[in-house]
Amino acid sequence: MKQAEIKGIISAMITPMNEDESINAAALREQVNRQIESGVHAIFCFGTNGEGYILNKEEKKLVLKTVIEETNGRVPVYAGTGCVSTKETIEQSKMAMDLGADVLSIITPSFAVASQNELYDHYKTVAQAVDMPIILYNIPARTGNALTPATVGKLSEIPNIVGVKDSSGNFTNILGYISATEKNNFSVLSGNDQLILWALKAGGVGGIAGCANVYPHTMASIYNCYMEGDWKKAKEYQDSIASFRACFKYGNPNTVVKTSVSLLGYNVGKCRAPFNQLPEEGIEALKKVLKENADKGMK
Structure with missing residues (x-):
């Protein structure tokens, strides 16, 4: 089985699109290089921020092939392969x-x-079918199904199920995962960008971060400073994303993130319809926050 160390800030990459909603492979390559050069520790294709829920099989194949080529072994590449059925997964x-x-x-x-x-x-059957490390992904607000700590504990006994990403936003759940899996060599990742530092402190290994599309250096620095023992600096980086995260109230978080990357001047297009609209007040709020953060040196 291929071994990749699960750690750090894994960028939940957006999927750039052209005006006709086709995949913009050139812009995707640009974003891969921007992320890696800014210090992220891995790239994650077509997760929630990558609009995996709305891409077809051929599009996913194109995205993954392009990202693997452009990454060229510099960092690990994660692929979001979960579907509704076990067979399609x-x-x-x-x-x-x-x-x-x-x-x-x-x-x-x-x-x-x-x-x-x-x-x-479901997870056991998938794990038996592929000789690859698997990260479980818990985001009950989007899927309607939650993985309990007890179930994650049982799944952590399966050799190639090596970690879990929790996007419940409930820190108690992250603690439950850490506790349920501590006797195994198992990695717990925060899927909520505001909880990454706290997850690290509790025994987690990092986070899969949508905000890294906008602030890759800032997000990577949360992990790097923590690992260097500089808690104060790590907390400054962690706290610095709060004003941007506050803009999520204006719409779908994926749409807010992708719109922000566009406002930074990158040709990544919009999210695929119908999930592609923000109110004018949201756009203005984003512009204000992006400028304030740029003036502070965030990147």
Whole structure:
């Protein structure tokens, strides 16, 4: 099995698009280089911020192939391969494995309610079908299904299920994951950008960060400063994203993030319709916050 160390700030990359909503591969390559040159520790393709929920199979293949080529081994590449059915999740996971991804991130099935036994069997079946490290992905507000700490503890016994990303926003849940898996060599990542430093302090290993699309250096510095023992500086970096995160109230967070990258001058396009609108007051608030943060030297 391919081994990639799960750690640091993993950028939940946006998927740049042209005006006709096709994938903009040139802009994607530009963003890959921007992220790596800014110090992120890994790249994560077509997760929630990458609009994986709205890309078809061929588009995912194009995105992953482009990112792996452009990354060229400089950092690990994660692929979000979770689908509603176990069968399709396995198909997507094998596609990512064949293309050369380093790690799979598998979101819980969505829409239909799944029991913890069903979720356990889903992940176990996928893990048996691919010889790759798997990160579980818990985001119940989007999927309607939550992985409990007890289920994650059981899943952590499966050799190639190596970690979990928690985007519940509930720090108690992160603590539950850490506690349930501490006897195994298992990595817990924050999917909430405001909790990364606290997750590290509690025994987590980093975060999968949407804000890294806007502030890659700032996000990477939270982890780097913490690992260097500079708590004060790490907390300054962690606190500095609060004003940007406050803008999420204006719309879908993915749309806020992608719009912000556009406002920074990068040709990444809009999110795919219908999830592509922000009110004028939201745009103005973003412009104000982006300028204030640029004046402070955030990047």
